[in-house]
Amino acid sequence: MTHSSSPAPDASQDGPLPRQTRSYSIGELAKMFEVTTRTIRFYEQEGLLAPERRGQTRIYNEKDRVRLKLTLRGKRLGFSLAEIREVVMMYDAMPDGNRRQLRRLLEILADKRGNLERQQEDIRLMQLEIDDVERRARDVLASLGDQPD
Amino acid sequence: MTHSSSPAPDASQDGPLPRQTRSYSIGELAKMFEVTTRTIRFYEQEGLLAPERRGQTRIYNEKDRVRLKLTLRGKRLGFSLAEIREVVMMYDAMPDGNRRQLRRLLEILADKRGNLERQQEDIRLMQLEIDDVERRARDVLASLGDQPD
DNA sequence: GCCGAGGTTTACGTTAACGTAAAGTGCTTG
């Protein structure tokens, strides 16, 4: 499965290299995640991304890519960019954070966690609803006999 | 718990009654679900609710209440009112729906189901992320010794 | 040297989902 067709040009050592940290253009990321470049620039403007610049051009590294991925995941779950930023920024400010900040971060995390749990419950309930609706729909469909339409 | 203070004026039979189908005012529902009346009227305007009228005043029955509940649940999961209406309206149009409509409903349901499953996965992943961030935060916190701040 | 593909900034436009304010109706309560 994970066996690529490349002839392993230089198999000297595949161990924990200094992480060649690939870089991406804005267009690449846009295609990769099926969003527009406008969206990516907007996220930057909202403080969710901070790519380097080569001249005027944005250069995204692996970490930026992950951040974008997490942001989009948050969006799919219905979080606002502000909520997402809250966590992302705290996370980045962590290493040199003081106690107050760290405790605040833990609070926020607990909050999000609660949020996610309620969402899980909501999903469960909605799945049951859908099951029910589908069952009824199939019943009605069956009761229509096999001719009409 | 469910023991009201009313002296049970007529306890002739508590079995499956013809469902006394309680009714609600817009204000009651608003408090019940912690939304504004504006929101409820807006949902009606968007075709998600259709309460009776006593004169000019809206009268909501049990079914309306459930619909509101489902709508708000959908919102918590990040669905748009349009998406929610899609299902709700189809559901109501079901009994006299023709085959094409029913099949369309089944399609929509399958779609929603897929959506929910992806959300479940997103939640799982995000929970892992949060676990990770929390772990790190606690580590940093511990490494700060027990004095500063 | 020019041209197209991709990048950039600036700025106005749009949509969803309500908020908010104004002005009116209807009941019941002191």
Added chain:
DNA sequence: CAAGCACTTTACGTTAACGTAAACCTCGGC
């Protein structure tokens, strides 16, 4: 009967999250 409360309609305002358009740079290839 006036006051107050809960309801109503109408209509303009607001916010988030982008879309869209214009006008510009820059670089590799023919």
